[in-house]
Amino acid sequence: MNLSDRNQLMGFSPIRKFNKYANAAEKAGKKIYHLNIGQPDIKTPTSYFDAIKGFNQEVLAYASSEGNPDLREAISNYFKRVDVDFTPDDILITNGGSEALMLLFLTLLNDGDEVIMAEPYYTNYLTFIQAAGGSIRPITTTAEDGYHYADRDKIEACITDKTKVIALVSPGNPTGSVLTKDEIKMICDVAVEHDLIIMADEVYREFVYDGKEMTSFGQVKEAANNVVVIDSVSKRFSACGARIGCIGTKNAEIMSGLMKFAQGRLCCPTIDQVGATALYNLDPSYFGPIKAEYDHRRNVAYEELQKIDGIVCAKPSGAFYISCKLPVDNAEDLLMFLLTEWDDNGETVMFAPEEGFYVTPGLGKSECRLAYVLCEEDLRKGIQLLNKGIQAYLNK
Numbered sequence: 001m002n003l004s005d006r007n008q009l010m011g012f013s014p015i016r017k018f019n020k021y022a023n024a025a026e027k028a029g030k031k032i033y034h035l036n037i038g039q040p041d042i043k044t045p046t047s048y049f050d051a052i053k054g055f056n057q058e059v060l061a062y063a064s065s066e067g068n069p070d071l072r073e074a075i076s077n078y079f080k081r082v083d084v085d086f087t088p089d090d091i092l093i094t095n096g097g098s099e100a101l102m103l104l105f106l107t108l109l110n111d112g113d114e115v116i117m118a119e120p121y122y123t124n125y126l127t128f129i130q131a132a133g134g135s136i137r138p139i140t141t142t143a144e145d146g147y148h149y150a151d152r153d154k155i156e157a158c159i160t161d162k163t164k165v166i167a168l169v170s171p172g173n174p175t176g177s178v179l180t181k182d183e184i185k186m187i188c189d190v191a192v193e194h195d196l197i198i199m200a201d202e203v204y205r206e207f208v209y210d211g212k213e214m215t216s217f218g219q220v221k222e223a224a225n226n227v228v229v230i231d232s233v234s235k236r237f238s239a240c241g242a243r244i245g246c247i248g249t250k251n252a253e254i255m256s257g258l259m260k261f262a263q264g265r266l267c268c269p270t271i272d273q274v275g276a277t278a279l280y281n282l283d284p285s286y287f288g289p290i291k292a293e294y295d296h297r298r299n300v301a302y303e304e305l306q307k308i309d310g311i312v313c314a315k316p317s318g319a320f321y322i323s324c325k326l327p328v329d330n331a332e333d334l335l336m337f338l339l340t341e342w343d344d345n346g347e348t349v350m351f352a353p354e355e356g357f358y359v360t361p362g363l364g365k366s367e368c369r370l371a372y373v374l375c376e377e378d379l380r381k382g383i384q385l386l387n388k389g390i391q392a393y394l395n396k
């Protein structure tokens with residue numbers, strides 16, 4: 001039996017493929033500081049759990065394929081507060097932002113179609129694009145150039161007769177870059193002019209620092225028909241396990257296409273949608289302290305990283321990740337060493353190696369992504385362990 005060509009083309013998630021070594025190390029008693037995955041330690045708001053405790057229907061029934069009306073209404077109101085005019089009908093509830101991405105690429109791409117995006121990119125984009133038969137046409141960015149890709153010439157140089165989508169994530173994973181209002185406007189102009197769809201992944205929307213403004217592609221009215229916004233409760237409300245996300249778009253044809261897949265997978269979990277409704281109904285003041293905490297962690301992470309000889313990284317402006325060039329030739333090999341051969345008093349650290357965040361062969365081998373999702377003490381400890389581990393690796 002042969003698996004499908006598409007499946008054979010795909011790789012395992014570079015973020016999760018080392019988990020088996022981490023599990024074995026933890027089973028053997030090692031403590032691992034997990035800076036490899038965007039799983040925040042911030043408490044999920046109690047209103048989520050309270051709403052679920054208050055669920056009192058006698059039958060746990062299917063929800064509707066487009067999502068619970070209360071949740072779509074709550075998300076529509078949330079979008080209004082950030083100046084995005086999505087009515088409940090413009091919103092499709094999905095199983096996390098991940099399913100939103102998968103459904104969108106399946107709806108838009110034909111075999112051989114191309115998606116323009118900056119590399120390094122959030123690696124699961126490649127998974128879903130490949131599953132839909134498409135490929136990535138990258139704009140390569142570096143720490144040295146501040147991961148800047150919002151350049152009209154660079155974007156237009158990537159457009160071919162196969163281009164369908166420009167995919168953007170702002171605030172960015174894995175680089176923490178944030179698009180300005182002018183850059184968003186320029187990208188929208190390009191998309192309208194070349195009849196392309198913008199996939200705007202804004203799951204980190206609130207987490208922007210240094211006085212930068214929170215913006216959304218959904219605010220650009222002239223490009224409303226070209227824009228599809230991807231969203232999720234995972235990061236915004238520290239509710240990764242809820243598996244609730246959504247797609248917002250004013251493009252009725254895309255929404256109708258998405259519904260075919262949404263009906264095929266029946267619905268999202270009924271109870272988690274009840275909890276997610278309570279999250280979206282939280283007062284916006286909820287975000288103030290959370291954003292301040294991530295801002296602080298960003299500063300802590302950057303400060304500790306600067307102590308590592310030979311490291312290159314740019315201070316992120318948003319989200320909660322930082323990409324770094326490490327003073328080693330092969331970050332995957334270093335990670336294996338940290339998980340399987342080394343510890344400091346029974347402790348070690350885990351990061352996401354970044355080679356799999358590039359499609360251009362040979363790039364990212366010495367790079368890693370760290371998620372500053374742990375409290376200050378653990379974050380400092382984790383990066384100090386990385387520093388010690390690198391020295392041990394280089395001296396072995």
Ligand SMILES: Cc1ncc(COP(=O)(O)O)c(C=O)c1O
Pocket residue numbers: 038095096097098099122169173201203231232233234240244245
């Ligand atoms: C940029 C980005 N988009 C989408 C997702 C998917 O998140 P979820 O499926 O938990 O909503 C993630 C998760 O890390 C992400 O970083």
